[in-house]
Amino acid sequence: MFRMDMDKQMKREDNKLKKIVSMVIMFSMVFAIAAACGGQSAVPPSKGENSAGNAKTAEGKKVTIRFATNYVANQPMGPMQQQIIDQFKKDYPNVTIAMEESAGNDLQTKIKMDAVSDRIPDVFNYWRMDPVFGLDSIAKSGQLADLSDWVKTDPAFKDLFDDDFWKTASLDGKTYGVPIVMYFMQMFVNKAILDKEGIPVPQSFDDLLAATKTLKAKGYVPWGINTQADSLANRLYNYVMNGMLTNERALKMHSGQESMNVPEVVKALTLLKELVVGNIPEDAVALSTDAVISKYINTEKSALFESGSFSTPLIKQEIQDKMVAIEFPLIPGGAQKTKTIEKDLTNLYYVSAKAWNDTDKRPLIQELLKRLTSRDAGKLYVEKAGQNVPMKGVQIDPTKVGRLAFDAQKIAATMPANKWLNAVMKPDQRTKFESKMGAFYGGQYTPEKMAEELNAIFYSK
Template identity: 30%
Template structure:
């Protein structure tokens, strides 16, 4: 389902770190006080969607599983900020959900796995034959055991208003210089060039990720994850400096650290801003709210068109303490099915981390393009990394604070990059 990374990208340490209680728990391996397969109900916890209609449609879709299986699914939701606070506590208490959706990366689901809060479902992969892309499956694999189903595939790039570009005589940017020139033309016309908000902090992580990935490629970013290259390197300083420069030149909304994500998207939907750097999860809202045709491209690089930043959203995991593991796995089999994948594409505008047949799918022209672009991810094309799902909470905090400090002029790009490196060494 479309669980915006705008909510996934800001997880706090209490959810992610064993240090919240100082201990781990031992999985129950699905031991139940009821006969295997006889559980009549399970609880599924997901982040509260921004669109109430999407939740209603999802529940109606899940009802098909309930009818076929005889298993009742109690779908519960929490706002992200609440979920990140209470999820680990619920899982440790044994009173948590049987199945829950959470980020697929090592800093999200991976941390809960290390804390012993997630059930090993390796046998279920063999039993049901789930056809998950290998690169995605790796994100939920720890020490050779598989613990979840990866969430939807996503890209981060640059949406632009085609009508505005045509009116102003702007060609699709093929380099960073092209983007600067386009933004200057837009600003001269009286519009906001780039609808950027960084009030909530996580947005800055995406801004840094897309600029850095396009500049040095996936391997360059991975070298920083591995500690082979410093976060205080000139490339990171340059990526921070790029957004400082854009802000100083009036290419962003006034005081972007006071602009939240919803306000930035509204600027784009309303036609007041010509471009918005964000993720493919926004396609559905663009289709519903914008009265103009949009293009979608990678964030440009200094010497060329750049690459999309790619990643995975939240996906389902099974609690290590559930007493209804068999029923939970039957539900995961439903969520991993191609039929469910096709349904999510058409109804929730998300892209499953598995092969699906696209013939006959009813999607917009923009989403069809995103599907094609994302397919390249699974075929081995170069995609950058969304930094915040791959690093520690301490590095994320340094990154979020650093971008906000750069935007407000309270911190230099050099200081922001140095703070990330210092956090990485802790």
């Protein structure tokens, strides 16, 4: 019943998103025609000038910048972002920052509705431009600023982010966002439990399977993960599928460029079934990430855990002290020969095209964004807000983030990145995928049948 209700809700959200996107496209065509008939021409992007100097040209003029965010006061990033904004306002007393706050996912609805009425905020933080979040359509409609020339030429961004993060910030060859916060998928084992049961810390996939079987025989629920939408179990799916196929080929399959009904996919699903099916909580489909950590990891009913880096603070400190971070092993017979890790951006700052074309606002927005995405800001986000950041060269005090999180970050920093497979799925495909995978984890499909089901979802040729 829970799954059916959730699927209905997700279908309703998908339908709402489709309507919004259609309206965005319609309105963007109208505004494009209006601009062609006499609207202002775009202001050419600055070519690497010092933006603080540029910002001074706006002094004396009263300027208001609309700033939309879900980093609200009771959210860890809220006070940190506000601290930087408050200092900016002191330095530029002629500037008013009009905050437009929305909690959590409500920000998605706000930005989509603002796009329909052609009133995108001047600056806002938002998720990646994956189809499921809807910002890709807004960018294509021309309502987001193309920041490409600025971020390529301004010295403030030199060697600040890896190319992989700039790729996530880009769409159709244009850079629309500046990275703020990242995530990676970390794997922990409760070494105290493994030591107690005589199980070595897994180094290979065979070791991981052996540990899973032994833990189950000893009365544990081996994996403390869930199977809800955007589940931790599906993150294991990502690792196994990427390891068998390579991330590049797996992305092609999940974006409909290649059939999934092939022996390699069946083999990957066979290994996933052996690893997960029967080895997860019976109520996995009803648990959020917070709940599964509380019920199975913090109580030591489970010894194996794989989740996003944002979830580490949810683990009790006394349990963290018993855990160690490990690399997800290579898949036997897989095409991927080097260990990789799933990591990408979770949030970026974006600018409206209208604000970017405003000669008074642009230099001020540039200065504000550079402050919000600097190494100093990154250090603040990590040590004060417990976030993971994409800025390179940030000197972090390990005592302020905890030994387990620090060790996991060290592993993530040295490994090549895999892109999340869900990122290339269309919203309706993702809904079907998560439903079918939930059934697979419940033992309802064989690997062979599951490969057919996946092929039907993603491959239409």
